[in-house]
Amino acid sequence: MNMAEYKIICMTFAIRGIQVQKIKRVMVLAGKNVIITGATSGIGKEALLALAGENANIVMPVRNLEKGGHVREHVVKKTGNSSITPLECNLSSLNSIRRFAAAYKKRYGMLHLLINNAGTWQSKRKETEDSIEMNFGVNHLAPFLMTNLLLDELRAGAPSRIINVSSNAHMYGRINFNDLEGRKKFSGIRSYGQSKLANILFTRHLAEKVKKDNITVNCMHPGVVATNLFDQLNPVIRKIMRPFMISPRKGAETLVYLSASPDIEKVTGEYFIKKKVRNPFPAARNKKDAERLWEISREYTGL
Numbered sequence: 001m002n003m004a005e006y007k008i009i010c011m012t013f014a015i016r017g018i019q020v021q022k023i024k025r026v027m028v029l030a031g032k033n034v035i036i037t038g039a040t041s042g043i044g045k046e047a048l049l050a051l052a053g054e055n056a057n058i059v060m061p062v063r064n065l066e067k068g069g070h071v072r073e074h075v076v077k078k079t080g081n082s083s084i085t086p087l088e089c090n091l092s093s094l095n096s097i098r099r100f101a102a103a104y105k106k107r108y109g110m111l112h113l114l115i116n117n118a119g120t121w122q123s124k125r126k127e128t129e130d131s132i133e134m135n136f137g138v139n140h141l142a143p144f145l146m147t148n149l150l151l152d153e154l155r156a157g158a159p160s161r162i163i164n165v166s167s168n169a170h171m172y173g174r175i176n177f178n179d180l181e182g183r184k185k186f187s188g189i190r191s192y193g194q195s196k197l198a199n200i201l202f203t204r205h206l207a208e209k210v211k212k213d214n215i216t217v218n219c220m221h222p223g224v225v226a227t228n229l230f231d232q233l234n235p236v237i238r239k240i241m242r243p244f245m246i247s248p249r250k251g252a253e254t255l256v257y258l259s260a261s262p263d264i265e266k267v268t269g270e271y272f273i274k275k276k277v278r279n280p281f282p283a284a285r286n287k288k289d290a291e292r293l294w295e296i297s298r299e300y301t302g303l
C-alpha cells in the first residue's frame with residue numbers, strides 16, 4: 001500500500017468516527033506472530049488482552065497449562081480472537097525454555113514480536129531447577145536464552161520487535177560479577193535490581209547485534225503496578241503502597257505502545273517510561289559490563 005492509499009483509508013475511517021491511531025495499530029499487528037511471557041497475570045495478562053484485540057496470533061509460554069487455559073478462555077471470550085495458544089514453559093528451567101523454543105520453531109517458523117515480560121521478585125534466596133539464583137535465572141537468563149534461541153525466527157519475521165520488561169528498580173542493582181548469584185551475601189532488592197539492570201544491558205547490547213537484521217530491541221519500566229509481584233512483601237507495607245500503585249491495565253500501556261505503535265518502528269536499544277524514551281541509570285549504560293554479562297550469560301545457558 002502506498003502513502004496516498006494509506007491516507008485515503010485513514011480518512012475513510014476517520015469520517016466513520018474511528019480513530020486513525022487505532023487503524024494504524026491494527027495494521028501493525030493483525031495476523032502477526034507474537035510470544036508474550038508472563039501473560040497469566042498482572043501486566044502481561046492486560047497486554048495479552050490488548051494484543052489479542054488487535055488480532056495477533058499469540059503464543060503464551062506458561063508454567064501452568066491449566067492456568068494458561070483459563071486465561072486463554074477469558075481472552076477469547078472478551079476479544080473473539082481464538083488464535084491464542086498456551087504452551088508449556090517454565091522459565092526457571094533452561095531445558096524447559098529449550099523445549100518451548102523447539103516446539104515454537106516447529107509449529108510457527110516465523111516470529112514478529114517477542115515480549116519478555118515474565119518476572120519474579122524473590123526476597124529470600126531461592127534457586128531454579130538448574131541451581132541458579134532465582135531472580136537472576138528467571139528475570140535475566142531466561143529471556144536471554146529464549147531470545148537467542150528464537151533469533152532466526154525473528155529474522156524470518158523482520159521487521160520484528162523484542163521488548164524486555166525491566167524496571168526502575170535497576171537503580172538498586174549493580175552487576176556484581178564476583179557474586180552474581182548472591183552466594184556470599186544475598187539481598188532481595190539488590191538481586192532483583194541486578195536482574196532488572198541486566199535486562200537493560202542485554203537490551204542495549206542485543207540491539208546493536210541485530211540492527212542489521214531489521215529487528216528492534218527496547219525495554220521499559222511499567223510504573224509501580226498492583227500485581228502479584230509484591231506477594232512476598234509484608235502485608236502492612238503492601239497496604240501502605242496500594243494507593244500509590246497503578247492498575248495492571250495502566251501498567252501495560254507502554255508495553256502495548258512498544259508492541260504496536262508505528263512511531264517507534266526504527267527506534268532500538270532504548271529504555272521507555274510512560275511511552276517516552278528515558279535515560280536509564282548510568283550502570284545500565286556501561287558497555288563493558290554489557291559485553292561481560294553477555295559472555296557470562298552464554299556460558300550459563302550453554303549457547
Ligand SMILES: NC(=O)c1ccc[n+]([C@@H]2O[C@H](COP(=O)([O-])OP(=O)(O)OC[C@H]3O[C@@H](n4cnc5c(N)ncnc54)[C@H](OP(=O)(O)O)[C@@H]3O)[C@@H](O)[C@H]2O)c1
Pocket residue numbers: 037038039040041042043044061062063064067089090091092117118119120138165166167168221222223224225226227228229230
Ligand atoms: N508490578 C510492578 O510494579 C512492576 C514494576 C516494574 C517492573 N515490573 C516487571 O513487570 C513484569 C511483569 O510482572 P507483574 O508485575 O505483572 O507480576 P505478576 O503479576 O507476578 O506476573 C508475573 C508473570 O510471570 C510469570 N512467571 C513468573 N515466574 C515464572 C516462571 N518460572 N515460568 C513461567 N512464568 C513465570 C507468572 O506466571 P504465574 O501466573 O504462573 O505465576 C506471571 O504470569 C516483571 O518482569 C516485573 O519485574 C513490575
